[in-house]
Amino acid sequence: MSLESRELSELKSKIGRDPTSTELQIVAAEWSEHCSYKSSKKHLKMLPMTGPLVINEKGYDSGVLDVGGGYVVTAHIESHNHPSAVEPYGGAATGVGGVVRDILSAGTRPIAIFDGLRFGNIEKDKQARWLFKNAVTGVADYGNCLGIPTIGGEVEFDECYQNYALVDVACVGFGKKENLIKNHAKKGDVVVLLGGSTGRDGIGGSQFASDSLESEDRSAVQIPDPFIEKLIIDAILEARNEKLIHALKDLGGGGLSCAISETADALDIGIEMDVDKVHTRESDMRPDEIMVSESQERMLIITNKTKLKKLQDICKKFRIGCSVIGSVKFDNKVHVKKGKKTFANLSADIVANATLLDLPSKKPEYLKTITQEKKFKPITDYSKTMMKFLASPNIASKIWVYSQYDHEVGIRTVIKPGGDASVLRLDNGKYLSVKIDGNPKQCYINPREGAIGCFEEACRNVVCTGAKPIGMLDHLQFGSPKDPEIFWTFLESLKGLTDFAKDFKIPCIGGKVSLYNETPAGPIKPTPLIGILGLIDKKPLVHQKITKGDYLVMIGNTKDELGGSEYFEYIHKFIGGTCPTVDFSESKKNMKSVLEIIKQELPKSVHDCSKGGLAVAVSELCMIDQIGCKVSLDTVPGAKLPVDRILFSESHSRYLVTIEKKNIKKLENILKKNKVSFKTVGIFGGEKIQFSNGAKSIIDLRVDKAQKTWLNSLRDLVLHG
């Protein structure tokens, strides 16, 4: 894995000579897809990245939002797909570590972790089960040890991830605006490498992640050490409080090469460093190995000589390594020496800025026929189908996963995992609501509408807690960009996200692109993942226990949109059909109305209606509170549809509101005033989940039986197959 011949000749002409072997390694790391975004960067600019709350500073690895009262929230998302596919425990754990350090780099304390995990079919495939189980343990062991709560996420299984894994981790930070690190450097400042030692683990990791997964190169996977990371967090925050840090950068993909060249380029400085000064794990490492090692738990700090002593004292207190490896120059060069001998001397600008590509794209052939539906065998017993559905890996409760994550530490978690969005209390009296969502099944059928759907769904989830969406994170995961058909799906998704973000005025505050997600069996389905941050000024809507006689009101129209639905894919084993489409004006109206009724404190709870459709969303409410519900399908808002469509369509912009009888009039007045499509569709009580169509009973399930299946099936599947 190295530079392509075109890139090599480009490098030669830019520097006017042959590069040294160390220079080659440095440039190969930095020009990898993973570090340079060379295929995607040109297009990513279309996303709106500014807004009244967005704070832009140079050299940040995370997005920053001003949440008022002198406080900021930071957020970032990363993936660790290739490493997790060969070594799920270490891959997932170091994925957490990396994104946590990005949050720390801005000078903010990491306060919450979110994980999006995707694997093959765990019902059939033992390897997928092994990957899943170990990735969960990796996230748990790392996050728990750091004392950062993992408060939300999603888990999905799909054949397209066979022999592969998508492990996405998002992190949210919080701090005082005045404590943000304003990256800057003066000539003569010192460059310090702080944290764990540099070893041979993770060498070539970023190039490994920028290639198709053909060889299982375990040595390219980094080794996690959450204990050192925890000490780094404590040390950095102490140094931040004492104003000892001029500039701060996490060492991630590309190791020192990227950290040095990107810092030099962003701050318009030169950095001269000596590899002999780097504290290493092994004594005989070559300069190029030191430069591209992706050993974890390391941070680069720029400070001055007078502050250095205090910084060293802090590191001594926490017993973490702290090496002065170089100094700041004003020649804009990355100058790497070993003792007196020069091994690399390149313009930071050349290293940090790979030539951007403009790759060809072409609409994939399969999309021509994908919307055609086939004739399905009619369902004779919906209750039986429903039980099978509740036990299915994608629908079943994920309690087995999130109960392994400490989601309480830090004592901020007001709304815990397992519901719609999770909510944290902030020190300024406000609340932060966060959700991540992906939907590869729908994105495969329609890359544009599928991506918009993920965006709207994540927004819906935070709206259900009473939060207004204020920022978006995107993580775009696709196969090889060199395949024009795949690149077309990437562009379509990106355009969809851009349109939604602009129309709803939700800025993209950060993101990541992960390409070459391919296995010998082919590319993964397009998997954009969207994270939404929402802000609540006064009070979140915390789910109140549903009791007998409460009403179930449905907001939003149910349409004939079952393409990419769990019902088509799990029950009928069919991939295709019409992908749900978001009607922007209906979506906005519904969001606004839900926020209004929550502000008036009318509902007991608001639940998003998405994966598995109305049937699953109602069942979830019933199973959580162990109460029955009678739903009349003929009252569901929308055009007349066959019962399976009403039960399982995954149309967007729909909300289920639980409300006491006494508040129903006020609710109706607001919804009528806002011209929202809604209906009272059910009433709670009894011990059964019942759906009927006119006089005909369609589904009739005991809540306790359904609950037991829903809660335990995922654990049973992982433990016993």
Added chain:
Amino acid sequence: MKVGVVVFPGSNCDRDMYHVLTDVFNLDAQYFWHEKSLPKNIDAVILPGGFSYGDRLRAGVIAAHSPIIKDVQKLADKGIPILGVCNGFQILVESGLLPGVLLKNESLNFMCEWTDLIVENNQTPFTNQFKLNEKIPIPIANGEGRYYVDDDVLKQLKKKNQIVFRYSKIVNGSSNRIAGVCNESGNVVGMMPHPERAVESEINPIDSKPSSKIFESLLVKMGVNN
């Protein structure tokens, strides 16, 4: 009146505990780094939760050899109230201040969930405001939380009234469903669940009053009117 919160490398519930002591119960609390010594006139000491030394070798075993533990031992002998929560409990057990051991949970997984405790001893500085058999809804979050003693020690614990809290149902396979114990004199208490996560109604989905009594008991013991 001063409460010391001991901080080990890897402690991660120290700030939560400090917040509860100072902001919720208006106590004068102070952090003590594990290499420092504790003042002789301190009124109570709390060892908070976390992953001291990353749980290497065994949870709490390295921290049990920290310099500050000698001071904790001396204060314990003098009858000063000492509470260990989660990793703090593991450290107290590993340092011999409390009986028993803490093993991996029966599920072999880390477990984070809300559960109910039953108060079995209301004579300690941390339980004097409870009625016997009172229920406390509280969260646990641990991987090595299964308290184990053999039958002979269990008999002794019962006889000397050293079982402070029990789980209301089987949670992790602990001997006799034990969740917290005290030393023979009752001034050193260790518990796996996290009371600091349960005393504020905003983050307690069930009832924050019972857990608050753990801290209110300390206030009463120290003669502070809150």
